[in-house]
Amino acid sequence: MSGGGSPLPPVRVEKALELMPELEALAPLRALLISIARPDERALWSSSGPYLTLGKRGVDPDELRRRLPQALHRIAEHVHVLCKTYVEALEARQRSDAAGAVAALVRGGRLEEEVGRFAQARAWYELALGVAEALQDRRPEVEALRALGYLCLRLGQHGEGARQFQRAFALAEAEFDQVGTIAACEGLGDVARVQGEWAGAQAWYGRGLRLAEASGDEGQMGRLERRLGVLARKQGDLATAGDYLRRARERFEAAGRADEMARVLDAQGQLDAQLGRQTAAAAAYREALAWAQRAPRAPGLELSIRLNLAELDLEAGRWLDAEGELRRAEQVAIAANLAGRLAQIYTLMGKLRGAQQDETGFVFFEQAIELARAVERSPAAEAQVYHAYGLFRSRLGQHEEARAYLERARELFDSLGEAVERERVDAELRAMSA
Amino acid sequence: MTPPIGMEPSPLPAVPRKGEAARVRILVVAGEGAGGGAVLQNLRQWADDGRLDVEAAPDLPRAVRLLAGQRWDVVLAALGERPDEELAWWVDALRAATGGPRLIAAAQAPSMGLALRAEKLGVLDVLALPLRRDDLMRALERLRSAVGEAAIPLPDVEHHAVGPYALVGQSPAMLDVYKLLARVAASTATVLIQGESGTGKEVVARAVHLHGPKSSGAFVAVNCAAIPENLLESELFGHEKGAFTGAVTRKVGRFEHAAGGTLFLDEIADMSMALQAKILRAVQEREIERVGGTDTIPIDVRLIAATNRDLKEAIKQGRFREDLYYRLAVVTIRLPKLAERGDDLLLLTAFFIRQFAERYGKQITAISDRALELLRGHAWVGNVRELRNVIERGVIVANDDTLRAEHLPDEIRGEESALTDRPQGGLLTLAEAEARHIARVLAHTNGQIGAAAEILGIHRNTLTRKMKEYGL
Numbered sequence: 013m014s015g016g017g018s019p020l021p022p023v024r025v026e027k028a029l030e031l032m033p034e035l036e037a038l039a040p041l042r043a044l045l046i047s048i049a050r051p052d053e054r055a056l057w058s059s060s061g062p063y064l065t066l067g068k069r070g071v072d073p074d075e076l077r078r079r080l081p082q083a084l085h086r087i088a089e090h091v092h093v094l095c096k097t098y099v100e101a102l103e104a105r106q107r108s109d110a111a112g113a114v115a116a117l118v119r120g121g122r123l124e125e126e127v128g129r130f131a132q133a134r135a136w137y138e139l140a141l142g143v144a145e146a147l148q149d150r151r152p153e154v155e156a157l158r159a160l161g162y163l164c165l166r167l168g169q170h171g172e173g174a175r176q177f178q179r180a181f182a183l184a185e186a187e188f189d190q191v192g193t194i195a196a197c198e199g200l201g202d203v204a205r206v207q208g209e210w211a212g213a214q215a216w217y218g219r220g221l222r223l224a225e226a227s228g229d230e231g232q233m234g235r236l237e238r239r240l241g242v243l244a245r246k247q248g249d250l251a252t253a254g255d256y257l258r259r260a261r262e263r264f265e266a267a268g269r270a271d272e273m274a275r276v277l278d279a280q281g282q283l284d285a286q287l288g289r290q291t292a293a294a295a296a297y298r299e300a301l302a303w304a305q306r307a308p309r310a311p312g313l314e315l316s317i318r319l320n321l322a323e324l325d326l327e328a329g330r331w332l333d334a335e336g337e338l339r340r341a342e343q344v345a346i347a348a349n350l351a352g353r354l355a356q357i358y359t360l361m362g363k364l365r366g367a368q369q370d371e372t373g374f375v376f377f378e379q380a381i382e383l384a385r386a387v388e389r390s391p392a393a394e395a396q397v398y399h400a401y402g403l404f405r406s407r408l409g410q411h412e413e414a415r416a417y418l419e420r421a422r423e424l425f426d427s428l429g430e431a432v433e434r435e436r437v438d439a440e441l442r443a444m445s446a
Numbered sequence: 447m448t449p450p451i452g453m454e455p456s457p458l459p460a461v462p463r464k465g466e467a468a469r470v471r472i473l474v475v476a477g478e479g480a481g482g483g484a485v486l487q488n489l490r491q492w493a494d495d496g497r498l499d500v501e502a503a504p505d506l507p508r509a510v511r512l513l514a515g516q517r518w519d520v521v522l523a524a525l526g527e528r529p530d531e532e533l534a535w536w537v538d539a540l541r542a543a544t545g546g547p548r549l550i551a552a553a554q555a556p557s558m559g560l561a562l563r564a565e566k567l568g569v570l571d572v573l574a575l576p577l578r579r580d581d582l583m584r585a586l587e588r589l590r591s592a593v594g595e596a597a598i599p600l601p602d603v604e605h606h607a608v609g610p611y612a613l614v615g616q617s618p619a620m621l622d623v624y625k626l627l628a629r630v631a632a633s634t635a636t637v638l639i640q641g642e643s644g645t646g647k648e649v650v651a652r653a654v655h656l657h658g659p660k661s662s663g664a665f666v667a668v669n670c671a672a673i674p675e676n677l678l679e680s681e682l683f684g685h686e687k688g689a690f691t692g693a694v695t696r697k698v699g700r701f702e703h704a705a706g707g708t709l710f711l712d713e714i715a716d717m718s719m720a721l722q723a724k725i726l727r728a729v730q731e732r733e734i735e736r737v738g739g740t741d742t743i744p745i746d747v748r749l750i751a752a753t754n755r756d757l758k759e760a761i762k763q764g765r766f767r768e769d770l771y772y773r774l775a776v777v778t779i780r781l782p783k784l785a786e787r788g789d790d791l792l793l794l795t796a797f798f799i800r801q802f803a804e805r806y807g808k809q810i811t812a813i814s815d816r817a818l819e820l821l822r823g824h825a826w827v828g829n830v831r832e833l834r835n836v837i838e839r840g841v842i843v844a845n846d847d848t849l850r851a852e853h854l855p856d857e858i859r860g861e862e863s864a865l866t867d868r869p870q871g872g873l874l875t876l877a878e879a880e881a882r883h884i885a886r887v888l889a890h891t892n893g894q895i896g897a898a899a900e901i902l903g904i905h906r907n908t909l910t911r912k913m914k915e916y917g918l
């Protein structure tokens with residue numbers, strides 16, 4: 013490419029993806045392509061620079077070719093670990109250790125989940141569950157059910173997730189499996205929280221916490237205290253929220269749990285923000301980021317913290333800071349192959365432009381809808397984007413379009429059974445009609 | 447230990463007596479590994495002699511906690527096994543710290559790549575472990591010398607308001623622009639504005655509109671590069687309800703919104719050939735059709751287009767229609783780069799300082815000689831837009847009546863260290879000079895190796911090898 017003639021410009025991601033068939037086998041290639049996409053240097057300071065999204069980034073085919081061995085190496089490594097996991101399950105069976113076989117199969121599922129292969133993860137978990145069901149010892153079954161429960165939750169299948177956790181809870185309790193019972197309580201609380209059933213969530217977390225206190229398990233106590241803190245904040249009981257979060261934080265700091273410290277401080281930041289303590293909230297988020305750096309690689313956690321920090325800046329009218337943080341979050345998402353999370357980032361970016369009365373900000377919502385549909389494949393994420401898009405249009409005085417987007421959001425929340433979100437959208441639609 | 451989140455910043459260090467070096471408040475963050483214990487021990491030994499107030503934090507999270515509540519001049523961080531990654535985290539952590547402390551990174555055998563990255567990120571210095579007293583004192587000397595910045599009062603700036611923007615500048619290059627602008631504004635001729643990113647194409651377009659016969663109508667701007675290609679057509683021409691998935695309501699396009707006024711098509715070169723044909727038809731026939739519609743709608747708009755690309759080159763490459771080019775370029779206004787505008791830089795700086803000081807409720811009446819020197823030495827790839835951005839950030843963080851070097855972004859402050867003495871008397875080895883130059887070119891091309899190799903005039907394989915060699 014060097015030598016005679018000027019180099020050809022990179023191909024835009026939106027164009028590059030048009031050429032790629034929607035095949036599961038090509039998912040690693042798609043991920044690689046997205047992770048190496050760079051903003052066009054000429055566009056950075058151009059008037060379109062502030063509106064740059066993933067689709068407008070550029071990919072150099074030559075660079076993609078050069079990076080292919082890296083991607084292929086990662087794929088081979090993943091398959092290799094999966095095969096080893098299977099061999100471990102086989103060895104366990106050979107020595108008649110069925111519980112060991114179940115544990116290995118669940119590990120296989122977790123490995124698949126880590127790389128975003130959810131259908132494959134489900135296959136491993138279901139296989140593990142089948143083996144576990146035939147055992148006298150029910151603890152492996154509880155473990156497999158929990159793994160399936162969290163996968164369902166991740167995929168927005170709340171009803172099915174609740175069923176898995178219920179079964180896990182009943183089995184663990186019958187078997188006097190304290191650890192399994194606490195974990196099932198945590199899972200059931202999570203399902204209830206996602207569905208907006210605050211009282212139910214509080215009851216499950218509270219039950220889990222009492223059991224954890226009885227068994228003296230500091231890790232589980234801290235996790236449940238954090239969840240109770242988050243729940244109390246959502247219910248507006250800010251003093252109780254602060255109390256729970258402080259306890260969780262003291263526990264995790266003493267134990268040196270960097271990842272949990274990051275999560276607790278992230279929750280603390282949200283609480284401080286709700287209390288109007290902007291400086292304290294920013295400090296909590298900054299410290300959360302520092303802990304996240306010390307934790308085992310957790311780009312998703314870093315992303316969540318950065319989004320909260322950006323939202324704080326946005327609410328305070330610090331638009332330059334908000335934009336900077338969102339661009340850093342975008343970089344993390346792209347580099348860590350978390351393209352699905354870009355929908356959240358672009359939704360906030362659109363919200364920022366709306367606050368600046370900038371009509372061209374609609375491009376972020378359009379890109380977010382596309383990502384929620386095509387990459388994240390999550391109707392819940394799509395509904396969140398439509399909701400924010402409707403508010404953006406409303407802010408610009410485009411009421412007909414605003415109503416259409418809000419109605420679409422309501423339709424999606426309704427189909428997902430997310431009553432709290434649906435009620436929020438309904439309230440906004442009523443306010444528009446008034 | 448409960449952290450002092452949100453506590454009040456501690457006061458600034460005491461002002462030194464004449465001839466006495468200022469005391470530097472330094473936070474040392476050195477864990478157990480990488481010779482961390484020795485770093486702290488050394489610093490404590492050198493504290494009195496070097497006029498240092500030394501405190502320590504065991505790790506990044508605890509340091510962030512201290513940084514949130516107190517003011518420090520310098521953070522000395524010992525990097526561990528992943529120095530590049532850790533450096534980025536430190537820079538991120540210090541971004542929001544009270545008082546903008548500078549970072550000194552210490553690492554075991556730091557690579558040239560690490561040093562160059564640090565320079566780009568505005569790190570005060572990268573020192574090798576075990577730490578040597580002279581190296582540290584030299585880095586701190588650079589910090590202390592900033593105390594001697596002299597304030598230059600902001601000059602008065604004559605400007606021409608253009609809606610929410612303003613035309614600022616008296617350089618010969620800008621005077622030529624003003625003359626041409628005055629000539630073309632009075633007509634309804636289509637205008638093509640060419641210039642690099644951030645040179646003010648939209649401001650000039652607005653000025654043409656405001657001084658033209660259609661000034662009573664709307665000025666509607668469309669950024670062709672920002673809008674996804676599949677949506678641009680409906681943005682421009684509008685659509686009927688149900689014309690495509692997502693067409694939830696009938697939409698009036700920008701051509702119609704601009705009726706009786708001016709339609710400004712920014713970054714026109716980014717339009718697809720198909721859409722170019724539709725624009726050409728609209729310009730020639732003076733009528734449009736909404737997407738999914740059958741009615742023909744007459745339009746009465748003045749068209750102004752702008753681009754940062756070489757349209758003639760695009761025509762040669764078959765990416766831009768020649769007939770459309772001639773329709774648009776009835777009159778062409780070329781805007782100069784900021785680098786070609788001489789002392790306009792000071793006028794623009796003063797204008798932006800006043801503008802943002804008013805917006806953020808500050809009283810800034812001067813700029814320091816050092817800050818101005820840094821601004822003058824910077825390569826303004828983003829021209830006036832980049833300068834405006836830098837000044838806005840500076841005004842936000844400024845805390846007295848003078849905008850100083852410390853208020854400028856790390857990237858620009860980092861350029862300061864490139865100008866100052868390096869170890870071994872300030873002379874670089876050939877390899878160091880080559881590595882620095884390659885790093886700059888890569889920064890310019892945003893890491894695109896092909897484009898960088900092109901600029902450097904070497905084969906990309908050679909460049910890749912050199913990047914590996916220098917740890918870039």
